[in-house]
Amino acid sequence: MRAGKNESDQELRARLEKLQTELGKQEEERRAETGGGLPVGGSFGKALSAGFTVLSEFVAAILVGALIGWQADGWFGTKPWLLVLFLGLGxxxxxxxxxxxxxxxxxxxxx
Structure with missing residues (x-):
């Protein structure tokens, strides 16, 4: 029984290697046809993720500054000066x- 399992494992590995080779060839052909297209290797996804991170941090800082200034103006009755100050800080x-x-x-x- 053990010998049969080893043979089937070897057959599966051989098929897997063959499929990987074929997929690699097809990917190269696709890149050649499209002229490269989008960046390969997940770099487009990484760039998109970085862009969304930067955008969300920038917007969040501005919103937090504006919210603090607006609330402080309400407490101290200094409208709109603290809003302007904290918006600038944001x-x-x-x-x-x-x-x-x-x-x-x-x-x-x-x-």
Whole structure:
């Protein structure tokens, strides 16, 4: 029984290798036909993910700053000055987050 299992495992491995080779050939043909198309290897997905991360951090910083300023204006009766101040701080924090995300590790101080 053990010998039969080893033979079937070897057959399956051979079929798997053959399928992988064929898939690789088809992928190369597709790339040649489309002129490369979208970046390969998940780089498009990584770039899209990075873009959404930067966008969400930037927008969140602005919204948090505006919300804090609006609420502080309500408490202290200084409309619209604290809203303007904290909105500006939110924009600055958003730009700082984008810089931190995009800067090389050396510029971040993380060596």
């Amino acid at each position: 924009v600055a924090a958003g730009f700082y987050n984008v810089f931190r995300f995009a800067a090389p590790k050396d510029a971040r101080g993380g060596g």
